Amino acid sequence: MNKCVLVCHCLLDPLTRARGTKKISRDIITALIDDDMSIVQLPCPELRYGLSRLPCNKEDYDTPEYRVSCRNLAKDVVTIVRMYRDFTVVGLISIGGSPSCGAQRTHKRGRHAAEPGIFIEELQIILQEEGLTLNIRDNDLLEDSAALKRFLCGLDAAGS
Numbered sequence: 583m584n585k586c587v588l589v590c591h592c593l594l595d596p597l598t599r600a601r602g603t604k605k606i607s608r609d610i611i612t613a614l615i616d617d618d619m620s621i622v623q624l625p626c627p628e629l630r631y632g633l634s635r636l637p638c639n640k641e642d643y644d645t646p647e648y649r650v651s652c653r654n655l656a657k658d659v660v661t662i663v664r665m666y667r668d669f670t671v672v673g674l675i676s677i678g679g680s681p682s683c684g685a686q687r688t689h690k691r692g693r694h695a696a697e698p699g700i701f702i703e704e705l706q707i708i709l710q711e712e713g714l715t716l717n718i719r720d721n722d723l724l725e726d727s728a729a730l731k732r733f734l735c736g737l738d739a740a741g742s
Contacts, residue, residue: 587619588674590683591626598626600637627652627682627701640681640690656705672734673717685718
């Protein structure tokens with residue numbers, strides 16, 4: 583095992599998802615384990631609002647305080663990426679549609695928008711400032727085994 587993948591918190595802990603949100607497939611976790619991949623769980627930026635919270639849109643979270651919180655978490659993620667520098671970090675599996683953790687898609691004004699959530703935006707800024715690249719892909723875009731294989735092999739660089 584010399585490769586690892588970062589995953590957004592709720593892929594491993596679905597209890598942290600907002601009440602009433604669509605259930606996400608966790609089959610990808612089994613695929614990662616079957617591929618002998620090390621899995622690094624990231625902190626949940628929305629957990630500060632509690633386990634029992636209502637779903638929100640991106641603009642609901644988009645406050646200066648929340649951005650600072652996400653930016654600090656993003657700095658921690660960069661530290662994690664650097665800690666794993668002797669291994670292959672294949673990327674980060676984000677949560678499609680999340681107002682915080684979506685990469686290709688977030689939830690804005692009650693609809694899906696083709697832009698990243700707040701935490702992923704802040705992470706992309708920190709990565710760029712640090713001169714690092716990280717392949718970030720929404721989980722629902724990796725449900726097809728061929729797409730997941732491309733991602734794990736570094737052939738799918740969308741969202742980085």
